[in-house]
Amino acid sequence: MSIGKRLRYLRGSVRLPDYAERYGVSKSTLSRYEKGQNLPDAEFIAAVCDAHNICPGWLIADKCWKNKAPLQLDESAGAVAAADDFALLGFLRQYLLGLNTDLNALLVTRVQGDAMAPTLPAGSLAVIRRQECQRGDDGLYAIASAEKLGIRRLQWLVDGTLRVKTDNPGYEDQSLTAAQAGQLELVGRVIWTGQTQF
Template identity: 30%
Template sequence: MSPPRPRKRKLMDEQIKLMRERGERLRQAAQSIGITHAAKAAGVPYTTLRDYMNGSEMKLSAVASLARVCGVTLDWLAYGVGETPLSQSPSRPALQRGGHQIVIPWLDDREEGLRVGKGWLETTLTRPTIAALRLTDVTGDAMAPTLLHGDIVMIDTASTQAQGGALYALKVDETVMLRRLDLRLGGGIRVLADNDRYPPQDLSAEDIQSLRVVGEVVWFGGLPRG
């Protein structure tokens, strides 16, 4: 058997090097918000994320989702193009509390919140009320295809005034329900699901008094679409 051609071996070595460098960038990005949280928010199994960080080949859809939830650019994560994000710089501890990192708590007061970069919040959300942000899970298919079962939703609990077409978290008994609220001419509100199987509900001005709006949905993340 003839030995492998040197050029082919060189190309393989370069590809392995690039994959390892990509994995290291992914590790830095994921550590900035917590690796477990990064996997859940991006809809990537933890074991798969671990393999990616160790240099395994990555799906582009997964890389794009991970870049989004970690608050880094796709170009930087996939190809190393551009400057290292400030929160990932070696001179800035990735898990630093305070100035560059914010922990967003869950609406149901679970022990662990989601750690995100402050810079990512400020560039992703147009008008964030950071202290009022809370997280919840999507259950069921009422808001499909916009929100899928298992997605993570970020809610601004300071924004409770209904505006046409916006997504809101509503508290019904002890259950959190995600719906669109549309203002009706002459008063009242129409409560809408994105899934056509769920008919709209019209609330009169009197009914609105008993409607508890938890807050407006300002971000969501989950499995890569398509």
């Protein structure tokens, strides 16, 4: 079943013009989506999935890539980039295919909170490549501890110390010893960000 047929299934008995109006598109646009003539954009996919309480992976590819135990945001611990849905969103399809990478190795998360602002404001998206976790290579990474996931700027020093940094000066940076850094779970490197709010 194609994405268009899944959209038609979700619409059910609702009239096409009414369904289109509900999600802010024209009836001709929705008709093209359902016929497979055009792919829906990220905002449309997000709105439909939120309204129907479904995993975007199902709508996009008939597969639900949602983590069985989603990582929960813990504001008090400063883990402000939460992986509330590990679904690959369709609007990145062409870009990601151009990277010549395994799409199964990618995660998409929505940022909550402002620890990484202005680079990653609340509501922005981050694409994480799980296979790209070379320790010693500075950059933006998704890191995990217990049931929390956060995005931080990592900087390795020559003595093995790791600096875990936020971009917001209102938050404290952390320094980890080489031993502590070795215990840090790197989920993957951030390879794309976008300031799209749902």
